[in-house]
Amino acid sequence: MTDFSKQKLAESYPYYLANKAVFANSDLEVSNKYTGECATKVALADAQVIDKAIAAAEAAQPALNKMPAYERQAILEHCVTRFKERFDELAYALCIEAGKPIKDAQGEVTRLIDTFKIAAEEAVRINGEVIELEITARAKGYSGMSKRVPIGPCSFISPFNFPLNLAAHKVAPAIAAGCAFVLKPASRTPIGSIIIGEILAETNLPEGAFSVLPCSRDGADLFTTDERFKLLSFTGSPDVGWALKAKAGKKPVILELGGNAACVVDHDTDIDDAITRIVFGAYYQSGQSCISVQRVIVHESIYDTFKKAYLEKVSSLVEGDPLDTDTFIGPMIAESEAKRLESWINDAVSKGAKLLCGGKRDGAMLSAAILEDVPVDCDINADEAFGPVSVLSKFSTFDEALASVNNSQFGLQAGIFTRDIYKAHQAWDELEVGGVVIGDVPSWRVDNMPYGGVKESGLGREGIRYAIEDMTELRLMVLRNPKA
Template sequence: MYPYYVGKTPFLNPRNSLPVVDKYSGKVVSQVSTVPPEDLRGIIDKVNRTQKKLTAFPRYERKRVLLDIASKIKLNSEKLAQLLVLEVGKSITDARGEIGRAIDTFTISAEEAVRQGGEFQHADSSARNHGTRTITSRYPIGLVSMIVPFNFPINLAAHKMGPAIAVGCPFILKPSERTPLSAVLLGEILSEVDLPEDSYALLPSELSTAPVFSTDERIKLISFTGSAKVGWEIKKTSGKKKVCLELGGNAAAVVDSNVNVDHAAARIYWGAFYSNGESCISVQKVKVHEDIYDQFVTKLIEKTKTIVMGNPYDEKTFLGPLIAESEAIRLERWVQEAQSQGAKVLLGGKRSGAFFEPTIMSDVPPNCHISCEEAFGPVCVLEKYSDFRAVIDKVNTSQYGLQTGIFTKDLHKAFYAYDNLDVGGVVINDVPSVRVDAMPYGGVKDSGLGREGITYAMEDMSEIRVMVLKDVGLL
């Protein structure tokens, strides 16, 4: 049995635990202790009381700690990658990619920890403000509650933990009950670095205790990544707290007639099916210009047929099992619903246990779940278009607005898309699945509120404080 962590101290709870399930075999291979509900508020109080220590913790020390974390992750990279294969079911290639990104995320956080600046202003904008100057700085917002999903349990935790340490915020982190061990191993790493004692807690928890992570009055910021349904419910019950929500999507890619079809097909193949399609920026809808539609479909199907589905520990495997058989059953039901309304399955569409074949569809009515909801699995829906402005308008009809990919050689079209798409990010000549860990990342509409990306998360985790100076420097 594995413990949960309050600062450097591990705690075992033999009475209550979460199973660690090998998603490929379906077997329970271990257990992770959950925090006892009666202890949770006391832990929150303990972590919250470290704020003064963290505020005083020098920025160069924060940098050193973050670099130590990155170094220890690198040292244990293969162990952590194997854990991701076990807990999530993603391929070993995708797992290693996530660990590499986590190293980058903590490294960038270290760099930004010593770059926190401020602003000096001459504030004598009118006669009544004569002799006034201001200095503006940012200070830690306070206790941050972090709720992390199952699909990228290490790097998405890094995207919350790294900025919090850089700014000087204490934090509590709740991992997904489907992937509890990832947080524990991060807890092991944090226990080996020199953060102020008890300034964080990594708390695998039962669903029944989840509301405490968003309702406790000592929490100043909730940073949630997960489904739109849960995220907006958290927002509704958050009270006076600041909330950052990174939610779902059903991302589109638009393929113009003037592009290299081989390149576009290869990138969309990756964007639709990497990490088993369990990504909020997975390519779900593909809008292809009618002049190249048939050529593109042929190339995409050819490429997708090369996918190896099977044992995610095997180096050759691209597609592993979904997080649970129930998710594969849902996808199967959605595909069948679309077929009953006239949609065509060009490739795939079949389920075997928790595995779902890489699936390409066309002629899907817009009201079908597989088109208008978030698939969160290896399915993409193709559609041809003729007018660029009209297809941008059609992309905007989605309830989601996370990222969109635009493949074009026309700079005017690129900027038209950037100016007119109602999304958080527009990716030119690549898939919407691209996320550079330093960039601002987040969405609009049902896709969320606020932005991640180290410097942007640091802004959310801090408050502006101004010092007003009157008649200083006079001799």
């Protein structure tokens, strides 16, 4: 077992400008999310630095266009090796800067490694196709071929809740595709991205191919508006994401914006199995996941049995120091977020909801909560809670359950516990979401699958191969044979 007492953060961290570490200042304080104390300081970029990074990315793109696939693969493989070597350091940093329980932090580092490994594999299979053009007599003698080429410099804005892996889902496919990029990590959790930058700086990426620039939201306008960027990929809140899209101009925009994911538990379900998975899905990393189980919709015939066992399990979750391996519920990212969610819970109760357990706040800590009888228009039901809470309700018919899932402004993923294959296909056909997970929670994800949502949950798909499609463009060649 790793002794994390021997781990510590550096006193200060640079930003990375055009592949190079720059200790420009110590203006960004990064707090230990459990203690609230300053854990380290990070260099903060201003608009002038961001402009230099974009210019460097634009200048580096021609060299990236010429870089062969095996070299891009080798860069990604180097990252995989170094992430493994620095596994404990990365997990510790994540635990401190994000307040993520150490087991969850170790899980995210594992996924970081997986994501870069998948990207290394995909880097050498970005293929085109031969296209049959002789579809009419006038096309006799013509043939066509297509290939994918890098779209160009990309702008990436990543969130606080998965500071490593959600940055990786932008950075790794960009390297695989041959795109220069400038990454803005979340100001609350920049350290993981900076360590990724440190490792990338060890490679032979062309100078200017990447920059990692923590910066204030006010100073980050160029990430959205600058026309030198050929794509913007943003993960975060819907309000911010849609506002960025409106300002992005002509460039394609990929948005992953979260939701209030639902899980349906049908009458034929193994209740113990469903509860084990739903507790994980609703409360892992303190519910701060865009596909966290927020709405639990249970068949009326098993509702009381489910509720009793679910309540017992959630009430027993261990809360406390994220560095303690027994901890399941750590702090929310900030006390302000815990206060917000506490107010949503209190508002629901004032409108007739029942608080079955939890909901008590101590600073940034909020105990795991379950509510039932929540009016559908309450924030805790209709909006994205993004914290350790779930809402119970019951249904009579499967059609009713699916309608409840769809009664949402969001549509990221949904979980369906049923043994009926016809109901599984009905859910897949009818649910207005990007992904339907049968026999498990919507919180389940593996890093090569297409992942993204509809409605207010965003545009486009992550998952390395699917992200590479967004970061490349089709280029057609038509060949005429005059002797045909």
